[in-house]
């Protein structure tokens with residue numbers, strides 16, 4: 001078995017996706033929680049200096065959460081979590097969830113810059129995108145009725161939980177179906193084990 005080191009952060013939604021996928025697919029990884037801003041050594045593996053980054057046998061790197069999750073799915077002996085019947089729908093929902101994570105992250109990053117450098121219109125644009133995306137999921141996404149866990153469910157759950165963690169849960173009353181599903185999904189051991197921590 002190859003040695004798999006997953007460099008992760010304490011609250012990255014992208015990292016959370018990969019950790020959950022490793023748990024579900026029973027991939028034995030060693031997770032190392034790092035402060036990405038100080039992790040110069042990561043540049044040797046991933047010039048983007050981003051987490052998650054997966055290093056295989058100290059030499060090969062897989063970067064980007066989607067590639068890491070696909071890799072875990074490929075090497076696992078368990079049933080795939082990328083259902084082939086609605087494959088492209090699943091992939092598109094994953095991209096939408098990624099976009100939601102990005103907007104929440106961008107908004108937060110902008111807000112921690114010095115106030116004279118912040119752009120109100122940029123923050124507003126992210127907030128509009130966040131609410132539009134969650135509302136769209138409420139109206140258009142139905143794969144959560146499926147009892148079998150799949151990659152789009154993991155991605156949407158991580159994105160919505162990150163939105164609550166970093167921004168707001170004000171959408172839960174308007175997006176009832178999504179919220180009922182999320183509360184149920186959050187009871188899974190892999191969600192409980194990966195709750196984001198503020199550091």
Ligand SMILES: N[C@@H](CCC(=O)N[C@@H](CS)C(=O)NCC(=O)O)C(=O)O
Nearest residue numbers: 012013014036050051052064065066
């Ligand atoms: N597309 C990437 C996004 C990863 C990403 O944006 N990670 C953030 C943490 S949530 C990061 O490492 N940021 C460090 C930085 O921008 O300096 C993925 O899916 O893995």
